[in-house]
Amino acid sequence: MGRGSRLTRLDAFTKTVEDARVRTTSGGIVTIVSVFIVFVLVVGEFNDYRRIIVRPELVVDKTRGEQLPINLNITFPHVPCELLTLDVMDVSGEQQSSITHGISLTRLTPYPESRPVSTSSLNLHDDSASHLDPSYCGNCYGAPAPEGKNGCCNTCEDVRESYANIGWAFGKGEGVEQCEREHYAERLDSMREEGCNIAGHLSVNKVIGNFHIAPGKSFSTAQMHVHDLNQYFASSKAHTFSHVIHSLSFGPELPSMVKHQHNPLDGTSQSTAERSFNFMYFIKVVSTSYLPLGVTETTEGAGTGAVETHQYSVTSHKRSLAGGQDAEHASTVHAKGGIPGVFFSYDISPMKVINREARAKSFAGFLTGVCAVIGGTLTVAAAIDRGVYEGALRVKKLHQG
Missing domain, CATH: 2.60.470 (Acid-sensing ion channels like fold)
Structure with a gap:
């Protein structure tokens, strides 16, 4: 009993007996509104907790x-x-x-x-001289053959690349047998527009x-x-x-x-x-x-x-x-x-x-927010309910007086 008495002195939550409580219609309305507000705010806190944000670094x-x-x-x-x-x-x-x-x-x-x-890649020089004799070795017309061509220029593109490697202008390939065979000049002219x-x-x-x-x-x-x-x-x-x-x-x-x-x-x-x-x-x-x-x-x-x-x-x-x-x-x-x-x-x-x-809010922040929502809403609701109740009493006394 003595131990219980010492703990009783530390109780921060004092109680009231049932007979001392007064229930009113206005109090019920305030309670319903408060519960609705708490529900809406808690849902908002939960959505905020689930929200993903991007933090640049x-x-x-x-x-x-x-x-x-x-x-x-x-x-x-x-x-x-x-x-x-x-x-x-x-x-x-x-x-x-x-x-x-x-x-x-x-x-x-x-x-x-x-x-x-055309939906395909452009290739003006698709003639690989495959129809010629396998031993065919085309003339490079004074320019060194491109690398890997074994000293031969078998296509118009080979000759063109050979000229480019030593800085010679190529033109339309006039007089170049490979280009004439591939109709290089005609194909160029057909594409001018x-x-x-x-x-x-x-x-x-x-x-x-x-x-x-x-x-x-x-x-x-x-x-x-x-x-x-x-x-x-x-x-x-x-x-x-x-x-x-x-x-x-x-x-x-x-x-x-x-x-x-x-x-x-x-x-x-x-x-x-x-x-x-x-x-x-x-x-x-x-x-x-x-x-x-x-x-x-x-x-x-x-x-x-x-x-x-x-x-x-x-x-x-x-x-x-x-x-x-x-x-x-x-x-x-x-x-x-x-x-x-x-x-x-x-x-x-x-x-x-x-x-x-990252999450917009941590789980601890979410719990803190929920507690703040519930506690704050109920505190404000209690103040409103108390004000309405006191006001109703005063109005009633004035009418009785």
């Missing part, structure tokens, strides 16, 4: 030796596919010239219709560099990057590098909850009436990771839902090259004077953005 990018994937889809309505060349160069000295692997060139009908002529769509994927070193789409076969000479522009400027059709960038991205797409807008260059359109015109885009690439709930850098891998990609910002510049050269009579143009075309220079940021999924 900025860290130093420590990755080394990775490749930078590039996805592109660009339309040139006034340049045929046979005149376009895609090249990549970077500060490490690596060059990829006339890229065709992973890239498709789709011929388009003349502007403004610009519908696909066409446009071209370049789409696909390429992989480059993750260092500062550029990729560009320019006319003519490309080659390097005296530490300069050169294009054979003979066919581009000699054409009766006034080709221009007006273009539409349907999409340009570096790596896979981020989830929609992270990516709130399109890539900066998606849907970009540029136009010019000059043949000798240069478009340049300067791109700052930032490595970006997306880590779903429960995935960390250590558990990241296949099947986890993690995404490794890149975001970018861009500034653009365009200029006419006509004043710096006699464009109508030029056969080649080197880097000093500028090359007509579309150039994308990319720089790699040393920082990395990590988008990490």
